Amino acid sequence: MKKTENGRPASGPGSDKYERILDAAVAVIAENGYFNSPVSAIAARAGVADGTIYLYFKSKDDVLRTAIDTMFERFHQQVTERFETLTGAREQLEYIAQVHLESHTVNRNLAIVMQTEVRQSARFISEFSLHHLARYISLVREIIRRGQSEGIFRQDVSDGVVAHVLFGAMDELLSSALFTGRVYDAKSTAAQVVDMLLNGITPR
Amino acid sequence: MKKTENGRPASGPGSDKYERILDAAVAVIAENGYFNSPVSAIAARAGVADGTIYLYFKSKDDVLRTAIDTMFERFHQQVTERFETLTGAREQLEYIAQVHLESHTVNRNLAIVMQTEVRQSARFISEFSLHHLARYISLVREIIRRGQSEGIFRQDVSDGVVAHVLFGAMDELLSSALFTGRVYDAKSTAAQVVDMLLNGITPR
Amino acid sequence: MKKTENGRPASGPGSDKYERILDAAVAVIAENGYFNSPVSAIAARAGVADGTIYLYFKSKDDVLRTAIDTMFERFHQQVTERFETLTGAREQLEYIAQVHLESHTVNRNLAIVMQTEVRQSARFISEFSLHHLARYISLVREIIRRGQSEGIFRQDVSDGVVAHVLFGAMDELLSSALFTGRVYDAKSTAAQVVDMLLNGITPR
Amino acid sequence: MKKTENGRPASGPGSDKYERILDAAVAVIAENGYFNSPVSAIAARAGVADGTIYLYFKSKDDVLRTAIDTMFERFHQQVTERFETLTGAREQLEYIAQVHLESHTVNRNLAIVMQTEVRQSARFISEFSLHHLARYISLVREIIRRGQSEGIFRQDVSDGVVAHVLFGAMDELLSSALFTGRVYDAKSTAAQVVDMLLNGITPR
DNA sequence: AATGAATGAGAGTTCATTCAT
DNA sequence: GATGAATGAACTCTCATTCAT
The missing domain is CATH 1.10.10.60 (Homeodomain-like)
Known part of the structure; x- marks a missing residue:
């Protein structure tokens, strides 16, 4: 070559x-x-x-697929690298949430494309993005299971459900920010949502 | 005629x-x-x-728009009707979540179309779906604020964030069920997620 | 029937x-x-x-064809009827010219259709309008020839050319009135043009 | 490039x-x-x-528009160029008439298109052809007015009417030649018509 | 490697005409 | 006689992709 x-x-x-x-x-x-x-x-x-x-x-599809692939790859790499030193379950959840929300700022166009094209892509361009989403979900599920075995999370909740809840929540916050122009602080919003997930919104 | x-x-x-x-x-x-x-x-x-x-x-667009409009309209009508007799904040949240998840079963094709086309539509066909989403979010925010004023929800969380978290969570669960074939019981899953949101996943 | x-x-x-x-x-x-x-x-x-x-x-074409046919028929009938009592060559030319110009006022829509569709029709719907035009031209040629044999028109001009000149002139005046909104008095304009044709625009 | x-x-x-x-x-x-x-x-x-x-x-319309535009442009250019050395009013009228009639021979198809589509175009595709016709008419009116001020044309005729009469006459002769197959000599026919216009058809 | 003119299949939409009621 | 819902062929125009230069 x-x-x-x-x-x-x-x-x-x-x-x-x-x-x-x-x-x-x-x-x-x-x-x-x-x-x-x-x-x-x-x-x-x-x-x-x-x-x-x-x-x-190879084709128009290939351009989009590559762009999305790269984005997911970077996300996964950034997160796993950070996890080498950041080991607490709550801290890891906060970090994932924060990176998710930050994509708004890092590359706004790409974030928009992810929101509008990925699900389409998932079904019509290929199933590659399901794979990426699955990896994200896996990451969170592992954290949850670890937390459960360490006794810091309840045992009676499904790790899968928690993972989807976290992903869905973050993605919707991101989406709403992108399409309505609402702005937020990624770090504090991430912390707020994780806190909600961990402690609920019912007063003690 | x-x-x-x-x-x-x-x-x-x-x-x-x-x-x-x-x-x-x-x-x-x-x-x-x-x-x-x-x-x-x-x-x-x-x-x-x-x-x-x-x-x-009028056009191809119009067919899709009508289908989506109708779906949202039915959702909103079903929920507001039920709220006439179902008044507790927690119960209302559970009901919304349950109906959301049930769309899977009610009309699977339409649910798929909602997942794959609504965000696209929101940006390229018109802004009509943003309007529908906004109405969903409003509904939840009102419940949250009512709960806060009644003292059954914490005052220090944003009603907007909670609403988006609930919507995002349910939508992602629905999406994952549609695309991966995972099945769940709408009622119990809805209850589980609402419980998580209200009480958190940290053991007391 | x-x-x-x-x-x-x-x-x-x-x-x-x-x-x-x-x-x-x-x-x-x-x-x-x-x-x-x-x-x-x-x-x-x-x-x-x-x-x-x-x-x-029978068809859409047939509707238009009928409308145009009727118009020509009426024109021809009106002119030949009047010629039973109006016999002078100059007077007959003036009368034809005047009726031609008046179509503007009599049925403006039909006049517009004649201007915009007849030549098209002549070639694409049928050749029927050529027939009608030919009849108009014949009428004028006969008057010219009669005038020539009576010695009131020059012998050295072609009756065919004169007829086309008169028709073309009137039709263009009508057309310009229809499309630019210019108005004129049909009778006096007809007289003016016929005078021009008979006596020229060179001063004696 | x-x-x-x-x-x-x-x-x-x-x-x-x-x-x-x-x-x-x-x-x-x-x-x-x-x-x-x-x-x-x-x-x-x-x-x-x-x-x-x-x-x-840009479109199908654009093809036709371009063809017609070009034709008119060439006509206008050819005429104004020749007028630099051909200055007599009668000679100029004869030249215009001759070029008009010659379009039959120069590009028969284009001449047919002009006859059948220009008035349609004038109303439905755009108003561009009215502009072209107006320029032709202007050209002739100026010659007439100049002739009037030089005393070689009668003062009591409308320059506008004369211009339309000349244009209409030539166009109808052209049209009839195109659709009936009649042939003529452009130069001598033009001279004959201009003579008629200037001197009339009444013997002196 | 880079170009961009050329292709032609396929898109959304219109509308003259028919025919069951 | 009158209707108007239904048809489907035909229209203009777009665009992913190719390939000679």
């Missing part, structure tokens, strides 16, 4: 145009939706010719 | 073809997604000619 | 609906053009059902 | 396909009329794919 001076492949991940196409696709799709985003619009935003897209990606 | 036996006009809501088209659209879109569902496929499934769709609906 | 009380056929020329459909067609086509005028729009304007049109006419 | 040998851009006016599409459109529309000429028929005649039309023109 041909290499550039810095040793990276000229046309694989990490090349200039590859990244520009991904960014352009995310931006255009965030604005107009996948099916209202012609390849030509993505190419124009990336500053390349239409045909060039097909040197870097 | 021609009337059917029950006195309703032959076209328009309630007519045979009108309902068949709506059902066909929901089924086809649930299977393939809105943008991968040609009008011709919907017509074929409904057993009518392509052009007939346009006697009952 | 079924007859109405006054002895006219219920659905032939002269029946109420027959006339209403013709009028409606002319009005709608004047407004939107033949190809932008659905049969349903004509039916609505006439206050009948779409299908009813086909009880009175 | 890619350039052809003559330095013009590959697409846009002057490119091979652009001209072929225009010619094909004019030919097909001359034969069948605008509304009976599917884009696919134009594409087939031009030897390109249907979609290719839309690389060169």
Whole structure:
């Protein structure tokens, strides 16, 4: 394979145009939706010719799939890395929630695309995103089970239900922020929700 | 104007073809997604000619919009009717959660369409679904605020956050059931989640 | 054939609906053009059902053809009747010109339809209008030839050219009045143009 | 941007396909009329794919509009250029009339399209052709007024009426030639009509 | 590697006409 | 005679993808 001076492949991940196409696709799709985003619009935003897209990606689908894949991969990597030093169950839940909410700020366009296209993608582009969601859910379930075995969480709740509740709650908060323009502080909101989950909203 | 036996006009809501088209659209879109569902496929499934769709609906968009509108309308009506006799805050939350989860069983195709198309719709077809979501959230917020003023809920949590957490949690549980085939008992799962929300998962 | 009380056929020329459909067609086509005028729009304007049109006419084309035919027929009849008592060549030319210009006022919609659809019709609906135009031209040519044999018109001009010149001139004046809103007095303008044709615009 | 040998851009006016599409459109529309000429028929005649039309023109309308615009533009340019050296009022009128009649020979299909579609276009596609007609009329009116001020034309005739009479006469002669197959010599017919207009058909 | 002109299948929608009532 | 719901062929236009340059 041909290499550039810095040793990276000229046309694989990490090349200039590859990244520009991904960014352009995310931006255009965030604005107009996948099916209202012609390849030509993505190419124009990336500053390349239409045909060039097909040197870097197999198809239009492939561009979107790659963008979403990358996002999930980064999320998972960021979280597992942090977990090497952050080991408390409550702290881990808070951290996951916080990173989830922060995607709003980190890359707003990508966050929008995740909200609007992932479930579609899950069913029509491929089932790849179910896999990613499953991994997120697994992560949380493990924490819950660990907490239960350590006696800091109730034994009579389903780890699966708790995991879905946490994911669903965070995703809806994110979604509502993206679409209504409401802003929040990711860290404190994450803490607030985790507290709710752990302690309930009934006064003691 | 021609009337059917029950006195309703032959076209328009309630007519045979009108309902068949709506059902066909929901089924086809649930299977393939809105943008991968040609009008011709919907017509074929409904057993009518392509052009007939346009006697009952203004456009392809209009078919989907009507289906979703109707679903939300029924949800809201069912809940508010029940609230006339079911007045406890906890019981109301449980009822909303239960109805939400039951949509799985009531009309599975429509539930799938809601999961896959509503957020898309919210942004690209119109803003009508944001309106519907907002009404759901409002309903829950009012219950929370009432509970707070009655002293049965903590004062230090945001009613908005609680409402989004409940909605997100239920929607994610529904979604996961629809896409992974997991089954649950709507009533007991609803109770379990509401209990979690009210009492937390930390042992006392 | 079924007859109405006054002895006219219920659905032939002269029946109420027959006339209403013709009028409606002319009005709608004047407004939107033949190809932008659905049969349903004509039916609505006439206050009948779409299908009813086909009880009175063979096709959409047939409606327009009939309207135009009738107009030409009336023109020809009006002119030939008047010629029984109006016999001078100059006077006859003035009369033809005047009637031509007056169509603006008599039935403005029909005049518009003649201007916009007749040449189209001539080629695409049928060649019937060429026939009508030919009859108009013949009428004028005969007058010219008579004038020439009587020695009141120059012998060295082609009767055909004169006839087309007169028709073209009147039709363009009519057209310009219809489309730009310019108004004129039909009688005096007709006289002015015929004078120009007979005496030229060069001072003596 | 890619350039052809003559330095013009590959697409846009002057490119091979652009001209072929225009010619094909004019030919097909001359034969069948605008509304009976599917884009696919134009594409087939031009030897390109249907979609290719839309690389060169915004819409089907745009193709026709461009063809007509170009024709009018050429007419106007040809006439005004010649007027730099041809200054007599009678000679100018004769020249205009001659060029008008010659369109028959120069591009018969385009002449047919002008006859059949321009008035339609004037009302339904846009008002652009009224503008072109107005320019023609203006040109003639100026000549007439100049002739009047020079004393070679009568003062008591309306320059507007004369202009419309000349235009209408020429257009009708052209039209009749196109649709009946009659042939004439453009130059001598033009001279004959202008003579008629200037001197009348009454013997002195 | 990069281009962008060209393709053509397929989309949503309209509407002249028919026919059961 | 009158209706108008239903049909389905035909329309204009879009766009993912290819390939000669």
